[in-house]
Amino acid sequence: xxxxxxxxxxxxxxxxxxxxxxxxxxxxxxxxxxxxxxxxxxxxxxxxxxxxxxxxxxxxxxxxxxxxxxxxxxxxxxxxxxxxxxxxxxxxxxxxxxxxxxxxxxxxxxxxxxxxxxxxxxxxxxxxxxxxxxxxxxxxxxxxxxxxxxxxxxxxxxxxxxxxxx
Amino acid sequence: xxxxxxxxxxxxxxxxxxxxxxxxxxxxxxxxxxxxxxxxxxxxxxxxxxxxxxxxxxxxxxxxxxxxxxxxxxxxxxxxxxxxxxxxxxxxxxxxxxxxxxxxxxxxxxxxxxxxxxxxxxxxxxxxxxxxxxxxxxxxxxxxxxxxxxxxxxxxxxxxxxxxxxxxxxxxxxxxxxxxxxxxxxxxxxxxxxxxxxxxxxxxxxxxxxxxxxxxxxxxxxxxxxxxxxxxxxxxxxxxxxxxxxxxxxxxxxxxxxxxxxxxxxxxxxxxxxxxxxxxxxxxxxxxxxxxxxxxxxxxxxxxxxxxxxxxxxxxxxxxxxxxxxxxxxxxxxxxxxxxxxxxxxxxxxxxxxxxxxxxxxxxxxxxxxxxxxxxxxxxxxxxxxxxxxxxxxxxxxxxxxxxxxxxxxxxx
Numbered sequence: 001x002x003x004x005x006x007x008x009x010x011x012x013x014x015x016x017x018x019x020x021x022x023x024x025x026x027x028x029x030x031x032x033x034x035x036x037x038x039x040x041x042x043x044x045x046x047x048x049x050x051x052x053x054x055x056x057x058x059x060x061x062x063x064x065x066x067x068x069x070x071x072x073x074x075x076x077x078x079x080x081x082x083x084x085x086x087x088x089x090x091x092x093x094x095x096x097x098x099x100x101x102x103x104x105x106x107x108x109x110x111x112x113x114x115x116x117x118x119x120x121x122x123x124x125x126x127x128x129x130x131x132x133x134x135x136x137x138x139x140x141x142x143x144x145x146x147x148x149x150x151x152x153x154x155x156x157x158x159x160x161x162x163x164x165x166x
Numbered sequence: 167x168x169x170x171x172x173x174x175x176x177x178x179x180x181x182x183x184x185x186x187x188x189x190x191x192x193x194x195x196x197x198x199x200x201x202x203x204x205x206x207x208x209x210x211x212x213x214x215x216x217x218x219x220x221x222x223x224x225x226x227x228x229x230x231x232x233x234x235x236x237x238x239x240x241x242x243x244x245x246x247x248x249x250x251x252x253x254x255x256x257x258x259x260x261x262x263x264x265x266x267x268x269x270x271x272x273x274x275x276x277x278x279x280x281x282x283x284x285x286x287x288x289x290x291x292x293x294x295x296x297x298x299x300x301x302x303x304x305x306x307x308x309x310x311x312x313x314x315x316x317x318x319x320x321x322x323x324x325x326x327x328x329x330x331x332x333x334x335x336x337x338x339x340x341x342x343x344x345x346x347x348x349x350x351x352x353x354x355x356x357x358x359x360x361x362x363x364x365x366x367x368x369x370x371x372x373x374x375x376x377x378x379x380x381x382x383x384x385x386x387x388x389x390x391x392x393x394x395x396x397x398x399x400x401x402x403x404x405x406x407x408x409x410x411x412x413x414x415x416x417x418x419x420x421x422x423x424x425x426x427x428x429x430x431x432x433x434x435x436x437x438x439x440x441x442x443x444x445x446x447x448x449x450x451x452x453x454x455x456x457x458x459x460x461x462x463x464x465x466x467x468x469x470x471x472x473x474x475x476x477x478x479x480x481x482x483x484x485x486x487x488x489x490x491x492x493x494x495x496x497x498x499x500x501x502x503x504x505x506x507x508x509x510x511x512x513x514x515x516x517x518x519x520x521x522x523x524x525x526x527x528x529x530x531x532x533x534x535x536x537x538x539x540x541x542x543x544x545x546x547x548x549x550x551x552x553x554x555x556x557x558x559x560x561x562x563x564x565x566x567x568x569x570x571x572x573x574x575x576x577x578x579x
Contacts, residue, residue, distance in 0.1 A: 026496040027270065054399050058499060058510050060539035074512065074539075076499045080399065080413070083420055087499065099171045113402030116549045124234070128174065135177045139227035139578060142178060148235055149537075 001051055003029045006086065009051070013044060023089075030074075030087035035104050038075075038090050042110045045077060045086070053077040053086055056111040061121030062091075063150045069093055071102040071127055096152065098126070106132035124149040181223075188213045192220060195560075199228050203308050203564045206574030208548075210563075217559050222552045229578040234538050241533035242268045242491045243344060250338040252542060253576040255300050256505035258293040258329070261342045262286055263509045266423060267500030268344045271493035271513060274486065281475040282346050282483050283425040288359070288467040289329060289341060291460040295366075296325040297505035298453045298460075301571040305450060306377050308568040309386045314377045321369055324362050331355065345487035356472050363461055363468075370457060378454055387450060388441030391566035393554050395444065401553065402546035405507025406456065407570065410436040410449035417503040429466050431459045446569035453571070492531040506571060507543030514538075540579055544572035 001009070003024070011019060014037065021032035033041050045053040058076040072091030078084070094102035106129035108114040118129045119138040126147035129135060137144065146153055158165060188194050195212040198204040207228035213221040233252060237245045249264045250257035269275040303318030326336050331352050333341035341348045377383055393403070395411040408415055416433045418426040434455030436448030471477075493515050501510040514537040517529035547570050555566050 023497070027498050030497065056402050057501060057508065058512055058539065058541040060512050060537070062514065062537055062539075074497070076510070076512065080415060085499075087497070101171070101174070111402070112397075112400045112553070113546055113549065116545065132177075134181070135174075136181055137178075139230040141227075148232055149238075 001082070001084065003031075003086070006045075006051060007031060009048070010041060010044065014040060028085070028087050030089050032089050032091075035090040035092050038073075038088070039105050039107055039110060041088065042075070042077075042107050046110055051079060051084075051086075052081050053079045053084075055080055056107075056113040056117075057085070059107075059114055059117035059121065061125035061127045061149070063125050064091065066096075066152050069096060071125065073104055073121065073127065075107070096150075101126050101128040103128040103130055105130050106135075108132055123147065126150060185211070185213075188221075197563075199225075203567060205304060205567070205572065208567075208572075208574055208577070210551075210567075212560070212563070214560065217561075219555055219558050219560055219563055222555050222563070224548060224551060226548070226574070226577050229574045231579065233540060233579040237535060237538040237540075239534065242535065243533075245538075246343065247338065247340045249540075250340060251575060252540065252579055253297075253504060253506060253509075253544065253573045254337055255573055256293045256297040257337060257339050258286075258290045258342060259297075259502070259504040260509060261340070262290050262424070263500060263502035263504065264511055265342050265344050266502060267498060267511050267513060268491060268493070270500060271496060271498050271515060272344070272488060272491065274345060274488065277486060278345070279481075279483075279486070280425070281471065281477075281481065284467045284471050284475055285347060285351055285483075286342055287425045287429070288464060288471065289332065289339075291463045291467070292325050292329060292359075294505045295457050295460050296322045296329075298457050299325075301453055302373070302377070302450065305568040305571070306383070308564050309383060311377060311380070311383065314373060317369070317373060317376070321366055324365070328355065328358060328362065331358075343484070343487060344491055346485065347483035350477065350481060350483050351471075353477075356468050359464065360468055363464055367461065370454070370461075374454065378451065384440050384447060387446040387565055387569065389445050390441075390562045391446045391554050391558070391569060392442045393444040393449075393550065397550065397553060398444070401550040403507070403550055404546065405503065405505070405543050406449055406452045407507060407547045407550075409434065410452045410569075411444035412436050412438070412448075417501060417508060421501065423502060425467070429463050431463050434459060446565050449569045449571075490531070491533050501541075504543055506573065506576070507547060508541070509543055510541035512537075512539040512541070542576035542579060544570075544574075544576040545579075548572045548577055 018034050018037050023030040045051050055078040057078050060074045062072045064070040070091050070093050075088040077086045121127050123137040123140050192213050192215045195214050198209040199207040209225040211223040212219050236248050246261050249260040252260050299318040299322045303315040306314035330336045333339040393411050398408050398411045412435050414433045414435050434452050440447045495516045497514050499512045501508050513535050516536040518532040521527055555563050
């Protein structure tokens with residue numbers, strides 16, 4: 001199925017408002033999806049025999065900069081039977097307040113592969129995934145402060161647990 | 167800054183409670199980070215009942231260097247040595263995928279000379295053999311066979327020597343550059359490489375006799391750690407892990423990048439010869455078969471490099487290198503078959519925003535990516551471990567870990 005056909009299929013199934021935009025200028029076209037419905041879209045793309053996107057290649061949390069204050073998640077899906085690929089994007093604005101992280105639904109119930117990817121996105125960019133079974137930090141220590149891959153992240157500390165940072 | 171929402175600590179509290187309960191009811195056992203069978207600095211927290219493993223909780227990140235943060239502050243060319251350090255047993259494959267992505271974004275991927283492409287494939291396949299030899303050798307040692315380890319390292323040393331000759335470094339090569347190569351192959355490399363292939367073929371048969379068909383080894387690995395195909399796909403496993411479960415899925419064929427479409431090779435898959443489809447032995451066997459196929463690829467590359475793509479005095483592998491690596495603003499996800507599976511890089515490239523003296527904003531070309539996400543094959547392959555090691559014996563867990571063949575440099579990045 002081509003990109004346009006997939007788009008039409010999703011619109012027919014869930015209605016117009018689920019697709020909030022598309023990016024077709026680059027090498028890989030991307031669908032911008034309503035953040036709250038991402039689980040439905042992924043489940044449909046995975047189970048529909050015409051698309052069958054059964055493989056989650058990559059999931060990236062992205063901070064789109066301090067001026068826009070927008071956070072997003074990018075999903076790269078692949079279909080093994082059809083050998084096709086698809087990019088989905090969701091994003092939302094957030095004030096960068098640490099007690100109110102940007103929050104998106106977790107797709108780990110659809111793709112188990114998303115489990116660790118979401119944990120990594122959570123600790124690195126500070127994106128909370130609603131409904132994730134075990135959203136602990138993955139690569140960083142449990143007491144790490146701040147989110148390293150945010151664009152406003154700075155290390156002001158001279159010491160980390162008594163060890164001098166050169 | 168310290169106002170946090172209790173919701174964010176919930177999972178950690180739940181985990182701490184689980185461990186506290188398990189510590190009284192069952193036994194909590196830490197395997198690693200210094201355990202030799204965890205192949206690096208991986209810590210596995212095992213909840214055990216006698217010798218049965220009830221649950222495995224992997225703790226990773228001991229080797230975390232935040233590759234993605236580095237990549238956000240260095241130019242595309244400067245990041246190549248950092249990609250080498252991800253999967254340090256197959257550095258060539260990493261830099262090849264990275265370079266392919268950058269070339270595609272720059273739009274010069276079709277202009278790369280054939281000789282350069284063939285040299286890239288040649289060194290990548292040599293490196294793949296080296297990586298698989300480590301996987302096989304250390305797997306033997308995990309199971310209790312010491313000799314295969316020494317034999318594998320002996321043969322790997324030849325590859326290391328050759329790649330050092332080409333690039334100047336034993337493990338972290340920085341050899342494949344955007345638009346070309348660091349240098350052409352040294353004079354006499356092709357002949358030496360052919361000599362190695364002829365030397366190595368019989369050694370592989372010896373290795374098969376020693377380990378692959380060894381009854382003790384088969385009993386330790388067959389029917390252990392069975393990974394069903396649907397679970398493998400759902401967890402995003404790739405490479406020998408996925409092929410061991412019986413699916414012909416190799417990105418060298420599917421995407422057909424670089425010189426691979428012109429090369430004839432087979433994709434070995436697990437068949438469940440010794441037990442169930444997708445067990446540890448199948449994954450091991452896929453690697454053995456892949457070495458054979460890599461040797462075939464190397465021979466075909468050498469044929470062409472010595473005949474129609476012969477070295478000419480005026481050939482410059484750096485001729486096509488752009489002076490500045492400034493792609494158009496775009497997103498691009500590149501994937502390629504590393505030694506362990508699907509290696510991917512997701513680039514977001516944007517123009518750099520600056521303010522001039524009058525305070526007007528302007529957008530400048532930049533050589534630095536806005537965001538890079540790397541998808542390491544070992545990362546996803548390791549994440550399936552808790553799912554396939556429920557209710558196994560502790561000794562079998564070692565066999566499962568070894569058959570996954572992860573490199574912590576890539577899991578942690």
